[in-house]
Amino acid sequence: MYFDERRAHFLQDRLQRRLKICGLDNFYAYYRLLTSHQGKTELIALVENLTVNETSFFRDKPQLELFQKNILEDLLRRKQERRDWSLRFWSAGCSTGQEPYSIAMVCQESMPGVKYELVASDLSSGSWSPVTTPVQSDGSGQFVNLPLGGTSRFFRLRNR
Ligand SMILES: C[S@@+](CC[C@H](N)C(=O)[O-])C[C@H]1O[C@@H](n2cnc3c(N)ncnc32)[C@H](O)[C@@H]1O
Numbered sequence: 001m002y003f004d005e006r007r008a009h010f011l012q013d014r015l016q017r018r019l020k021i022c023g024l025d026n027f028y029a030y031y032r033l034l035t036s037h038q039g040k041t042e043l044i045a046l047v048e049n050l051t052v053n054e055t056s057f058f059r060d061k062p063q064l065e066l067f068q069k070n071i072l073e074d075l076l077r078r079k080q081e082r083r084d085w086s087l088r089f090w091s092a093g094c095s096t097g098q099e100p101y102s103i104a105m106v107c108q109e110s111m112p113g114v115k116y117e118l119v120a121s122d123l124s125s126g127s128w129s130p131v132t133t134p135v136q137s138d139g140s141g142q143f144v145n146l147p148l149g150g151t152s153r154f155f156r157l158r159n160r
Helices: 005-022 027-034 037-050 061-082 098-110 150-154
Strands: 088-092 117-121
Touching: 005 027, 005 037, 027 037, 061 098, 088 098, 098 117, 098 150
Parallel strands: 088 117
Antiparallel strands: none
């Protein structure tokens, strides 16, 4: 994991919280715990504490617009020229899946019928939920960035 200087305070704060929970009073003791055989569970807990899982559909709109208008178009043209039909995308740091779903919606819109593979991963074990998990429209802003008509086109409403 990478943290630049500006996030040093965040890192220190999260580490201190874990130290307290583990009943330790110094960073070296915590380092010893993490690198020990029994430290595996604590390492997972630490990673969970250091990752920010904020996500929503089309969360980073400019990024997806760039992907749709520049990268995807160019990629398809180059693939066509080479008669290479393999397409594979990777959503690295996918959180609970809203980003790969957004990519899939863009692909459906820009290249209907074209086959592609979409891989999604996240280092936080609590993040990725199976495709079948319903998305809650609970006012958490998950849908605010969806392009017009996206909600009805790509989602089916279900009563609780
Ligand atoms: C702020 S969220 C963004 C989620 C999603 N990409 C989006 O835009 O909606 C960042 C995610 O990246 C994951 N993450 C952070 N560092 C990572 C790494 N080195 N490898 C894989 N996932 C990582 C975190 O667990 C978290 O779920």
